[in-house]
Amino acid sequence: MSKGGIKKIKKAKRISILILIAISIIMLLSVLNSCKVVPDKKIENTRKGIEVEVEIKEGMTLKEISNLLEEEGIVSNGFLFRLYVEQEGMEKKLLPGKYKLVTGSEYNIVLEKISAGVPETIYKVAIPEGYVIDQTINKICEELPFIEISGLKEAININNYNYEFLDDPQSLEGFLFPKTYDVSMNYAARDIIEMMLSQYQNEVSTLDYSNAKENGFSAYDILIIASMIEREAYIPEERELISAVIHNRLKIGMSLGIDATLAYYLNKWDDPLTKSDLEVDTEYNTRLYTGLPPTPICNPGLASIEAALNPADVDYLYFVITDEGNHIHSFSNSFEEHEQLQNNTD
Numbered sequence: 001m002s003k004g005g006i007k008k009i010k011k012a013k014r015i016s017i018l019i020l021i022a023i024s025i026i027m028l029l030s031v032l033n034s035c036k037v038v039p040d041k042k043i044e045n046t047r048k049g050i051e052v053e054v055e056i057k058e059g060m061t062l063k064e065i066s067n068l069l070e071e072e073g074i075v076s077n078g079f080l081f082r083l084y085v086e087q088e089g090m091e092k093k094l095l096p097g098k099y100k101l102v103t104g105s106e107y108n109i110v111l112e113k114i115s116a117g118v119p120e121t122i123y124k125v126a127i128p129e130g131y132v133i134d135q136t137i138n139k140i141c142e143e144l145p146f147i148e149i150s151g152l153k154e155a156i157n158i159n160n161y162n163y164e165f166l167d168d169p170q171s172l173e174g175f176l177f178p179k180t181y182d183v184s185m186n187y188a189a190r191d192i193i194e195m196m197l198s199q200y201q202n203e204v205s206t207l208d209y210s211n212a213k214e215n216g217f218s219a220y221d222i223l224i225i226a227s228m229i230e231r232e233a234y235i236p237e238e239r240e241l242i243s244a245v246i247h248n249r250l251k252i253g254m255s256l257g258i259d260a261t262l263a264y265y266l267n268k269w270d271d272p273l274t275k276s277d278l279e280v281d282t283e284y285n286t287r288l289y290t291g292l293p294p295t296p297i298c299n300p301g302l303a304s305i306e307a308a309l310n311p312a313d314v315d316y317l318y319f320v321i322t323d324e325g326n327h328i329h330s331f332s333n334s335f336e337e338h339e340q341l342q343n344n345t346d
Helices: 003-037 061-071 078-085 107-116 133-143 149-155 189-204 210-214 219-232 236-251 259-266 301-309 333-345
Strands: 051-056 096-101 122-126 180-184 317-324 327-334
Touching: 051 061, 051 189, 061 078, 061 301, 078 107, 122 133, 133 149, 149 189, 180 189, 189 301, 210 219, 210 301, 219 236, 219 259, 219 301, 236 301, 236 327, 317 333, 327 333
Parallel strands: none
Antiparallel strands: 051 096, 122 180, 317 327
């Protein structure tokens, strides 16, 4: 055979090889493109649209993830899904976690979810005004399944925290600021208490304590007064009036006679105090002892703290509930008028 003939044969072979390569590339691109834009069609025996929880564990390979997704019916073909992920350059960006995925999903939707990571679960914990520490930590445990009561009891130790306003107090009573908090699952018990203390600091930082200091009251004294207002006032408009009664009595050295302080000491909030209760010898018995009780009797809200700082400009010394159903008080200057109001109520 002539040299020209050999050259023609070699040329024809090269062309054939190039054609085969071109056809292969076209077919591969076609397959990859179909993975990208065409919905899965091979899940004939799996109902589409069913939500399934799929856990991608730490350290799983792309192949393992793809096979898992195929087994759960999330994608039609694990191999093609793997090719699609590689085409997108996302093979190292798949994140572990428990995902809520839907059977019969398109590849791009599945990839978007498992590369974004599991959405963080946020729990809302609403702490009402007037709760004591025990009520507060019980509420936290009820709302947050991942927090143990034992951890909270350790977390409420005042020695765990370094705030200037905690230098003198012996407990955190009064400082666990009532509010609705957003808490994620990575919070520990101490993080939650820290958040509440920080909230207290932020809330009171803009308040004016100058008048209180001029009258000999510390910030802690104001918090104690606020806690009594919180427990006594059901009607917002009465807060400053009750504050005035407390301040007026303190000025003249008169006992406060607020039974809520004794209820706190006895942990007896729901039942009426008995005659023997009222004779208990404790500084929390503000019928027997003058001045403020040793500590706050609950964790007051901002409105009660503001009322403690800004009592109404009145000379009332007494108040009594005259409308039980609506928790409305009547206020008076003299004991005679107070007794008359009591008798009318009875």
